[in-house]
Amino acid sequence: MSPRVVLEPKAKDHSPDLYRPDVMAESVLGFDNVDDSAVDFYHANGYLLIRQGFSDELTSEARQELISMINSDEPNCESIYYEGTIREKLSTIDGDSANKENPDRDSLALGVQSDQLPAIPSSERASFVRKLMGFIPEHPPLAAIASYKPMMNVIERLADGPVNLFQDMAMIKPPRGREKPWHQDHAYFNLEIGSRIVAAWIALDEVSVDNGCMFFLAGGHKGGPRLHFMRRDWQLCDSDLADTVQTAAPMQCGDVLLFDAKLPHGTPTNNSDKHRWALQLHYLQDQAVETSDEARLAIFGSEGKNVTC
Ligand SMILES: O=C(O)CCC(=O)C(=O)O
Known part of the structure; x- marks a missing residue:
């Protein structure tokens, strides 16, 4: 499988005030301790953090598999995304369009896409990988996590019925790796707005406030869909985060954050010298109904709604 290669635009810095650890996430220890009160907690708060x-x-087999993939000339996945800073290492990309300081809105959304891995030594290239997508069938150590029965049982309780994995991503924030601005995952999916979607975000190493842990607005899923804008990414307006009480979720290797696809969340820049290794898997209730870009944008987009950001 030849992956779609995306060289992202150079990321703009975010204000440090956008990510505030006002409250630390509550947790339960182990999948076996998820009882009815933990399920109620998920429905009330939009998240459930499971330690260990x-x-x-x-986790170490999964992390090793990702390391092999990012170093390989054949990563065997659908897509591989590189941080925009890799552009400084490449002499020409797609004419000169990739080196523009201020990419237009379309290139901001898509980055520069190709079917060739960047033409620099693999060890150097590997240090810029931000995200891999679509790898589960080809990589047993990652499939073992995605289909782990104790986790699936909990997810099916949260979704109130059978679910299917419909998206798999490895979120590798390298040192100084970019922010993922505040957003709701559902704003990226063409799925009926009432669909039950559970995200599983799994720490494959220590994740801290410093290296880009998850921040979210606990209970914010209950407000339903919010308007998204194309700014540093497809995201909530920064000003919507003022005066919010934010929850931070530092995690140890093996901890799992389950959350509702309407929970507003984001992760800051990795300000450390260490990689931040995580998997993000999305599970969807059986027999969910697909919609269209138009239907999604009518709900999450700002066009024609007389709003500014
Ligand atoms: O892992 C991250 O940094 C953010 C992941 C995320 O929220 C997403 O891609 O939807």
Whole structure:
């Protein structure tokens, strides 16, 4: 499988005030301790943080697999995304369009796409990988996590019925790797707005405020869909985050954050010298109904709504 290669635009810095650890996430220890009150907590708060969900053996095999993939000439995945800073290492990309300081809105959304990995040594290239997508069938150590029965049982309780994995991503924030601005995951999916979608964000190493842990607005899923704008990404307006009480979720390797696809969340720049390794998997209720870009944008987009950001 030849991956779609995306060289992202150079990311603009975000204000440090956008991510405030006002409150620390509450948690339960282990999938076995998810009882009815934990399920109620998820529905009320939009998240459930499970400590020590995965063993060191499973997480270390998964992390090693990702390291092999980012260093390989054949990563065997659908897409591979590189941080915009890789552009400084490349002499020409697609004419000169990739080196523009201020990309227009379309290139901001898409980055520069190709079917060739960047033409620099693989060890150097690897240090710029931000995200891999679509790898589960080809990579058993990652499939073992995605289909882990104790986690699936909990997710099916949260979704109130059978679910299917419909998106798999490895979120690798390298040192100084970019922010993922505040957003709701549902704003990226052409799925009926009432669909039950559970995201599983799994730490494959220590994740801290410093290296870009998850921040979210606990209970914010209950407000339903929010308007998104194309700014540093497809995201909430920064000003919507003023005066909010934010929850931070520092995690240890093997911890799992389950959250509702309407929970507003984001992660800041990795300000450390260490990679931040995580998997993000999305599970969708059986028999969900697909919609269209138009239907999604009518709900999450700002066009024609007389709003500014
Ligand atoms: O892992 C991250 O940094 C953010 C992931 C995320 O929220 C997303 O891609 O939807």
